[in-house]
Amino acid sequence: MFTLFLRESKKxxxxxxxxxxxxxxxxxxxxxxxxxFNDREIEMPFSGQSYGMQTKEIPEIIMPAAITxxxxxxxxxxxxxxxxxxYKNVRLSTKEQQQVAEILSMITEISLEELVNSVNTTTHxxxxxxxxxxxxxxxxxxxxxxxxxxxNNDSDTVLLVKDELTYEKFKSYMKQVDKLIGGGSNxxxxxxxxxxxxxxxxxxxxxxxxxxKDKDHFSGAYARLFSDYLVTVLSILPVFLAITxxxxxxxNGIHELIYTxxxxxxxxxxxxxxxxxxxxxxxxxxxxxxxxxSAWSFYDGMKLDYLAPLKYDLGWILPSVMISxxxxxxxxxxxxxxxxxxxxxxxxxxxxxTGKAEIISxxxxxxxxPRHNSLQYTxxxxxxxxxxxxNRLFFIVLALILVAATILIYEQKRRGRLNGKFxxxxxxxxxNMANSKSKSAA
Amino acid sequence: xxxxxxxxxxxxxxxxxKQALFDINLKIEKGMFGLLGRNGAGKTTLMKTLATLIxxxxxxxxxxxxxxxxxxxxxxxxxxxxxxxxxxPSMSVREAMDYLGxxxxxxxxxxxxxxxxxxxxxxxxxxxxxxVKALSGGMKRRLGIAQALLHDPKVLIVDEPTAGLDPEERIxxxxxxxxxxxxxxxxxxTHIVGDIEATCENIAILNNGRLLYxxxxxxxxxxxxxxxxxxxxxxxxxxxxKKEYSITSMLTLGNQTHIxxxxxxxxxxxxxxxxxxxxxxxxxxxxxxATFESVGGER
Numbered sequence: 001m002f003t004l005f006l007r008e009s010k011k012x013x014x015x016x017x018x019x020x021x022x023x024x025x026x027x028x029x030x031x032x033x034x035x036x037f038n039d040r041e042i043e044m045p046f047s048g049q050s051y052g053m054q055t056k057e058i059p060e061i062i063m064p065a066a067i068t069x070x071x072x073x074x075x076x077x078x079x080x081x082x083x084x085x086x087y088k089n090v091r092l093s094t095k096e097q098q099q100v101a102e103i104l105s106m107i108t109e110i111s112l113e114e115l116v117n118s119v120n121t122t123t124h125x126x127x128x129x130x131x132x133x134x135x136x137x138x139x140x141x142x143x144x145x146x147x148x149x150x151x152n153n154d155s156d157t158v159l160l161v162k163d164e165l166t167y168e169k170f171k172s173y174m175k176q177v178d179k180l181i182g183g184g185s186n187x188x189x190x191x192x193x194x195x196x197x198x199x200x201x202x203x204x205x206x207x208x209x210x211x212x213k214d215k216d217h218f219s220g221a222y223a224r225l226f227s228d229y230l231v232t233v234l235s236i237l238p239v240f241l242a243i244t245x246x247x248x249x250x251x252n253g254i255h256e257l258i259y260t261x262x263x264x265x266x267x268x269x270x271x272x273x274x275x276x277x278x279x280x281x282x283x284x285x286x287x288x289x290x291x292x293x294s295a296w297s298f299y300d301g302m303k304l305d306y307l308a309p310l311k312y313d314l315g316w317i318l319p320s321v322m323i324s325x326x327x328x329x330x331x332x333x334x335x336x337x338x339x340x341x342x343x344x345x346x347x348x349x350x351x352x353x354t355g356k357a358e359i360i361s362x363x364x365x366x367x368x369x370p371r372h373n374s375l376q377y378t379x380x381x382x383x384x385x386x387x388x389x390x391n392r393l394f395f396i397v398l399a400l401i402l403v404a405a406t407i408l409i410y411e412q413k414r415r416g417r418l419n420g421k422f423x424x425x426x427x428x429x430x431x432n433m434a435n436s437k438s439k440s441a442a
Numbered sequence: 443x444x445x446x447x448x449x450x451x452x453x454x455x456x457x458x459x460k461q462a463l464f465d466i467n468l469k470i471e472k473g474m475f476g477l478l479g480r481n482g483a484g485k486t487t488l489m490k491t492l493a494t495l496i497x498x499x500x501x502x503x504x505x506x507x508x509x510x511x512x513x514x515x516x517x518x519x520x521x522x523x524x525x526x527x528x529x530x531p532s533m534s535v536r537e538a539m540d541y542l543g544x545x546x547x548x549x550x551x552x553x554x555x556x557x558x559x560x561x562x563x564x565x566x567x568x569x570x571x572x573x574v575k576a577l578s579g580g581m582k583r584r585l586g587i588a589q590a591l592l593h594d595p596k597v598l599i600v601d602e603p604t605a606g607l608d609p610e611e612r613i614x615x616x617x618x619x620x621x622x623x624x625x626x627x628x629x630x631x632t633h634i635v636g637d638i639e640a641t642c643e644n645i646a647i648l649n650n651g652r653l654l655y656x657x658x659x660x661x662x663x664x665x666x667x668x669x670x671x672x673x674x675x676x677x678x679x680x681x682x683x684k685k686e687y688s689i690t691s692m693l694t695l696g697n698q699t700h701i702x703x704x705x706x707x708x709x710x711x712x713x714x715x716x717x718x719x720x721x722x723x724x725x726x727x728x729x730x731x732a733t734f735e736s737v738g739g740e741r
Contacts, residue, residue, distance in 0.1 A: 252530050257524065257529065257542065261547075262517050263544075263545045263547060417497050
């Protein structure tokens with residue numbers, strides 16, 4: 001099997017598609033500044049500086065901020081949404097607007113009538129919204145004081161969150177609003193958290209630093225960020241390589257010659273699959289070490305995890321490479337066409353765009369490209385680590401199922417079954433679609 | 443006996459609703475076996491079925507005692523040269539042989555030894571480092587035979603191997619096949635009668651998916667004895683002769699034309715002659731429902 005593996009690897013490595021894949025990886029790493037971390041040292045914070053902002057699930061902050069936003073969007077009847085990751089401005093019908101108004105009236109002290117009227121009236125101060133006068137909110141450690149604005153005059157609309165409104169109830173109302181907007185709005189489960197913006201405290205900043213130092217040993221944080229970017233391209237590019245390799249036999253008219261050889265279908269398909277994965281992963285490992293090593297000099301005398309790039313390459317990137325290549329091989333063998341590009345491309349496109357909502361610790365089960373778009377947040381990574389493991393294992397298993405299915409299809413084709421059936425089915429489908437289009441146009 | 447024989451019984455093959463092979467019964471023994479038929483006769487379908495590339499609808503096939511359903515075992519004992527032989531163009535001759543040897547499960551030593559022997563046999567030794575894309579059509583076909591024999595198969599299946607080759611290459615190729623047929627079954631499928639005539643003792647004729655003839659070349663020739671005639675005719679006689687008889691060849695010399703034609707009964711002024719394979723084949727097709735024009739003759 002090893003000899004065949006070497007022969008197949010040679011075919012992979014010397015293909016133009018593979019060279020393009022390497023170039024695309026390098027381009028991605030370069031453009032996102034993760035090939036060389038020269039100017040991105042993680043320094044220990046000192047007291048008194050600004051440590052940036054973070055999102056936290058603090059109901060007292062999220063609820064008024066979300067209601068402010070909703071009221072503003074309601075008045076303009078202009079809602080922002082990202083249903084599949086792309087910006088969409090949604091305009092609701094009168095009935096839907098009425099439903100939003102009802103929800104707003106249920107969560108604030110403003111009556112439904114006042115809300116409906118407010119759509120058509122504009123105060124001289126515009127849409128200025130004010131919450132409970134002078135209410136102060138504090139974060140857990142008591143360091144952050146958030147003072148809500150005070151109304152300047154009587155014309156300001158004062159939105160008071162109902163005292164009896166629980167956070168759970170509030171979330172369920174927001175869910176209804178999100179549904180009315182069509183999903184992907186600012187009030188969806190994931191986006192709602194973005195209203196909880198609070199400054200990072202010194203304690204948090206120092207804790208974060210020590211998490212990176214003690215848990216990631218610095219190199220882990222760099223490897224994670226590198227993986228975050230690379231996995232986005234490596235969730236799609238391997239499909240091209242897999243299709244190129246799978247179609248090569250047919251294009252060169254050698255498939256029948258191979259079909260009649262003694263080697264089993266299991267061996268042929270597995271060897272090809274492994275050689276594709278190996279070629280890609282060796283390149284990934286090399287590039288990831290080049291990237292990671294660029295940061296090592298920052299931490300002279302400190303403990304580094306020299307295996308971190310390898311761990312992230314294999315744990316984070318490999319499953320995405322596996323599934324992408326498996327989809328390519330499966331659909332190519334099934335249809336004798338490059339339709340796998342369309343399938344994987346569509347999946348990838350939706351995943352990347354929906355993934356924008358969770359770029360830190362975005363490890364939901366079906367997330368093709370897990371995201372952690374920061375050198376920070378080691379704690380969040382650790383908190384969601386199990387989800388990441390489940391996600392990655394899910395894709396490995398799915399990839400192996402597709403490879404097994406590819407082997408079955410390949411063996412059937414060797415015996416003269418299935419050949420071209422799906423290709424003609426696809427052709428028929430497209431022909432029917434074209435016919436129905438031209439009919440409807442006529 | 444079945445260890446060196448291919449037995450085909452009641453073989454039927456359908457492509458959708460269209461039947462490609464009708465109840466084929468054949469017994470093929472060691473040596474060269476010719477499968478003759480027009481394009482579309484079903485030769486390739488039969489060859490591919492034997493090579494496990496096509497799934498049969500019903501009937502039974504055993505190849506050297508192994509049922510065709512046991513594809514894994516069949517693949518060990520057959521060598522196949524498809525009608526359109528090609529291989530990765532960027533590979534050298536040696537690399538191509540090595541790659542296919544690996545796929546045949548051969549170890550390095552075996553691959554090296556067999557590649558040397560076979561490339562020498564097919565006169566490609568000096569082209570061993572040449573890229574496949576740089577080979578001529580004839581060289582490619584010879585490489586095709588070499589790769590098919592790489593794992594020393596008991597059965598060699600060769601589909602239309604001489605199509606497109608120049609006469610010299612064709613003769614060389616036929617001789618090569620005859621050599622390798624000494625210790626194995628070689629099935630040669632072709633629509634070129636000359637290839638069969640020069641190499642095969644046993645043949646089968648397929649037409650429209652049906653087996654028309656199965657037997658020796660001599661027996662086929664016997665069926666045409668007394669039915670082939672030659673005549674030297676004037677140009678003015680030609681239209682009448684063409685109308686009445688099936689002409690298999692014409693040679694014009696000045697005002698006179700030497701014609702060779704088929705007739706079930708003697709013709710005055712014509713001389714009976716020894717039938718050749720082409721005469722016998724065309725007569726056989728004609729007697730079995732094919733129009734004379736459709737098999738290439740003139741009428």
